[in-house]
Amino acid sequence: MATQKSIADKLGLSISLVSRVLSGKAKEIGVAEETIKKVLDEAKRTNYTPNSAALSLRGVKTHTLGVITYDFEDPYFGIILGELHKIAKQRKFTLILAGSYQRDEDTLDLSAFAKHNIEGLIIVGSDRKKDWYENFNQKSIPSVQIGFTTDKIGANICLDESLSANLIASYLHKQKTESATLFFNHSLSHETFKTQHIKALTENGINILEDVICDGSISSVKSGIKQLKQLPDVIIAGDDIMATKIIRSLHELNIKVPEDVKVFGFDNISHARNFIPSLTTLNPPIKEMIQTAFDLVSSPSISKETLRFTPELISRESA
Amino acid sequence: MATQKSIADKLGLSISLVSRVLSGKAKEIGVAEETIKKVLDEAKRTNYTPNSAALSLRGVKTHTLGVITYDFEDPYFGIILGELHKIAKQRKFTLILAGSYQRDEDTLDLSAFAKHNIEGLIIVGSDRKKDWYENFNQKSIPSVQIGFTTDKIGANICLDESLSANLIASYLHKQKTESATLFFNHSLSHETFKTQHIKALTENGINILEDVICDGSISSVKSGIKQLKQLPDVIIAGDDIMATKIIRSLHELNIKVPEDVKVFGFDNISHARNFIPSLTTLNPPIKEMIQTAFDLVSSPSISKETLRFTPELISRESA
DNA sequence: CTGTTAGCGCATTCAA
DNA sequence: TTGAATGCGCTAACAG
Numbered sequence: 001m002a003t004q005k006s007i008a009d010k011l012g013l014s015i016s017l018v019s020r021v022l023s024g025k026a027k028e029i030g031v032a033e034e035t036i037k038k039v040l041d042e043a044k045r046t047n048y049t050p051n052s053a054a055l056s057l058r059g060v061k062t063h064t065l066g067v068i069t070y071d072f073e074d075p076y077f078g079i080i081l082g083e084l085h086k087i088a089k090q091r092k093f094t095l096i097l098a099g100s101y102q103r104d105e106d107t108l109d110l111s112a113f114a115k116h117n118i119e120g121l122i123i124v125g126s127d128r129k130k131d132w133y134e135n136f137n138q139k140s141i142p143s144v145q146i147g148f149t150t151d152k153i154g155a156n157i158c159l160d161e162s163l164s165a166n167l168i169a170s171y172l173h174k175q176k177t178e179s180a181t182l183f184f185n186h187s188l189s190h191e192t193f194k195t196q197h198i199k200a201l202t203e204n205g206i207n208i209l210e211d212v213i214c215d216g217s218i219s220s221v222k223s224g225i226k227q228l229k230q231l232p233d234v235i236i237a238g239d240d241i242m243a244t245k246i247i248r249s250l251h252e253l254n255i256k257v258p259e260d261v262k263v264f265g266f267d268n269i270s271h272a273r274n275f276i277p278s279l280t281t282l283n284p285p286i287k288e289m290i291q292t293a294f295d296l297v298s299s300p301s302i303s304k305e306t307l308r309f310t311p312e313l314i315s316r317e318s319a
Numbered sequence: 320m321a322t323q324k325s326i327a328d329k330l331g332l333s334i335s336l337v338s339r340v341l342s343g344k345a346k347e348i349g350v351a352e353e354t355i356k357k358v359l360d361e362a363k364r365t366n367y368t369p370n371s372a373a374l375s376l377r378g379v380k381t382h383t384l385g386v387i388t389y390d391f392e393d394p395y396f397g398i399i400l401g402e403l404h405k406i407a408k409q410r411k412f413t414l415i416l417a418g419s420y421q422r423d424e425d426t427l428d429l430s431a432f433a434k435h436n437i438e439g440l441i442i443v444g445s446d447r448k449k450d451w452y453e454n455f456n457q458k459s460i461p462s463v464q465i466g467f468t469t470d471k472i473g474a475n476i477c478l479d480e481s482l483s484a485n486l487i488a489s490y491l492h493k494q495k496t497e498s499a500t501l502f503f504n505h506s507l508s509h510e511t512f513k514t515q516h517i518k519a520l521t522e523n524g525i526n527i528l529e530d531v532i533c534d535g536s537i538s539s540v541k542s543g544i545k546q547l548k549q550l551p552d553v554i555i556a557g558d559d560i561m562a563t564k565i566i567r568s569l570h571e572l573n574i575k576v577p578e579d580v581k582v583f584g585f586d587n588i589s590h591a592r593n594f595i596p597s598l599t600t601l602n603p604p605i606k607e608m609i610q611t612a613f614d615l616v617s618s619p620s621i622s623k624e625t626l627r628f629t630p631e632l633i634s635r636e637s638a
Numbered sequence: 639c640t641g642t643t644a645g646c647g648c649a650t651t652c653a654a
Numbered sequence: 655t656t657g658a659a660t661g662c663g664c665t666a667a668c669a670g
Binding site: 051052053054064073074077082085089097218244245247251270271275276 | 370371372373374375376383386391392393394396397398400401404407408413414415416418419435436537563564566567570589590592593594595597
């Protein structure tokens, strides 16, 4: 591997001179044009890459961001990661899968942070209180969470929950919908939205028949459907995947969507358009959200603000 | 931050002694029990974490693996990453998103490799010839690819394509299927399987009516369906997502699945069970594959073998 | 059983 | 305009 020393030796110069040239401080300090050129040429010829271990040991910025997530199976995770990676590449950042805090464990492995000198943290997904907050907070690393949280440790990017609920409620209102049933799970994002849905639906004169809580499994959804006392005009699901399972359960019980019941989703997963019936849902401006998240976390002076984004209603067959 | 020096100073010991204890070589060398305890206690108290920049500068193993992918939108990507991360955590490895080689660019950003001293590379997804091979190969880093490739640079984990095709063909044969139409795209994995499908179907006396090539878009699938000269007994799709789009297109044309045509998928995406009709497909043993991949890439003596796994046929409604 | 020293690759201060 | 020396945190060879 080419090092500054190998270049210096070859050219009969001192290491410090080579260092100045290579770190771009040559002009500023006043190095001879010719010397600069020699060093640069030799560096190129030998394929010199600065050793980041040495840099980071010296306290130079590592341009490394940590990504942690709650749920690798989130249908959006791949897309979010792809977007993050695209921006990271442009800006010469490296992304590290710094850890995850799974449902069952409540811990986060922070060793990767220390190990690679992470400069910022991007949290993908919604969550509640973070037990690892304390450890983490010791090293004041800027962070952004993409999703809802009850325990903000840095900046926060999320959807405007009130606006989202209003979008849906007024859409349903225009369709002369009179009654609704809610299907949500216990996740924070579901609960956040549910509160807003109840408010918005009520304001739009839509009667909430029932409020079903179920985990995401198809069996739990199906039994939720079976136990319905009355079929509403519309079922509002916490997300598209749940909507999908609801429609599937209804199908198995021979209830037609949207003829007998309408179903409203949330997320606009890639699949939503091809489902039968295609899903009416809310489409979050993912790219803008990610872009903003990256800007926030990589900016030198990060604020702890919460930025809310507005989704777009996609009207399709299911509602 | 706690360093060995800070511990040594506090305890009035030498740095090297602290180093020996902390790197677990104390016993071996013969350090006083009491000293060991003192150091360990102080390390714990001050939350000591070894600085990896320093370690890697000294040439100590970094326990860092790079992950690159072809396609972040692959529905399996999140799951694969989750599995990889779980194993990595157990074994104290760190995962870096080392780069991606997108369809449009044909390049790989290798700076992350150099930057973090990556010890192994995991390639997620199928691909063809790698143009970055040459750069990469200079530093002989062990690598594993999970997926098909024409240009093996290390170990290779994939499905047994011949066996998979036979599984499907004999299943269809038992159902008295007589004719089939193929829907595949230009990706390597599709093409690999298609060849095997043609062979296996023919051997099972199933007549291949047409062989449609289309990119994944719903419009291209739909126009492919419209242009069909004749409706076969079964349509075999390159993957579940394509199967989904095929069924959707058939639905829009008022053709019933499986009554009028059967549709066979591939992958068993999480969605397959809830689709209407639920997808009959092949389920790859993802966890075992990932586990094996990790074992291979993190083992000191990696072989360049290709390991083939057998999927399981999941019979549901669509075929 | 423990301490001293050197050096990994680099940026920087001080000196020339 | 250039070079020598220092130190970031750590391990290992060598010396007590």
